[in-house]
Amino acid sequence: MSSQNAEGSTSPEERLASQMRKLGTRTVLYQQHVASSLGLSNTDLKSVDILWETGPITAGDLSKITGLATGTVTALIDRLEKAGYVRREQDPSDRRRVMIVPEYFARDEVRETFKPLHDSVVRLGSSYTPEQIELLIDFAAKVSGIMEEQIHTLGGGRSKSAAE
């Protein structure tokens, strides 16, 4: 009812999509606050986050996943390495490659910052039945999958005039 969204009669599916979008906006804002509270840039936290999911990966792979230029990733690793979040490690089988290895103590530090959110979500989760929780987990996984798909689609289009 504020002004932009909130039309009177929307279908449940539309309301779900709209609510997920709001969640997306909150998520981006939240991550930004976590980053600055850790003294990291947005991009740097995002990269640390990715590294935890994937485990050690090469600089090139990180460049692909984040969409950053390779030179940018070099500077990014420099910062994270200096701050102790990751370390470089030569790939013995291909000495051009640099593996980025997340450091464990840093993981704990970041986890501590995420903890209040984590705990709240766990607490929220405990208010559901086992079947409901499984539904929520599955839904979140499916939305994650959709987003990944969309990233590749949009990324494929590349330029801004791709519309047609």
Add this chain to the structure above:
Amino acid sequence: MSSQNAEGSTSPEERLASQMRKLGTRTVLYQQHVASSLGLSNTDLKSVDILWETGPITAGDLSKITGLATGTVTALIDRLEKAGYVRREQDPSDRRRVMIVPEYFARDEVRETFKPLHDSVVRLGSSYTPEQIELLIDFAAKVSGIMEEQIHTLGGGRSKSAAE
């Protein structure tokens, strides 16, 4: 067991929290791709997004919501205004204030970019029963609320040692 997460026996609540975190990472990456595909910076898209939810707000309020310095917001509005996403409007009752008014045609342009995701989520939603959809909507809303709460907590603490 790739390396970082994936411990053997985690509770459903933990798995939910972990899955939501993955969703968060995807969300941030997705927003970034949308932004660059629209020729906007991350911050600019985020601001446009906020403006749709809130409707017209002052530059100062946008500064508070985004956490950006006031001077940064000035430059941000300049960019968005030049690109046609918003316009400035003097508040007649307080001429110091500048209302930032989202422009409608730009809304459509951005909505078009979000559309594939939106449609996919709607399609996904249609595979659930009415009760299940309501559960999902309510859950998303609750997580949004938790994040907003956390943003204020983190923001209030400011420095990184604020834990208590």
Add this chain to the structure above:
DNA sequence: CTGAATATCTTGATGATCGAGATACTTGAA
């Protein structure tokens, strides 16, 4: 061993962001 391909790093330029101060307006009180 040579040339092409690949992975990372370096460099110079651009632009977003911040902090601090400047400007313009409002409010409350004498």
Add this chain to the structure above:
DNA sequence: TTCAAGTATCTCGATCATCAAGATATTCAG
């Protein structure tokens, strides 16, 4: 009214993340 303090936005100079393009090092195929 007039003044001082408070508030909202803007300006300016400095800093840092980012990009594009080229440099360097390594692998691989022949």
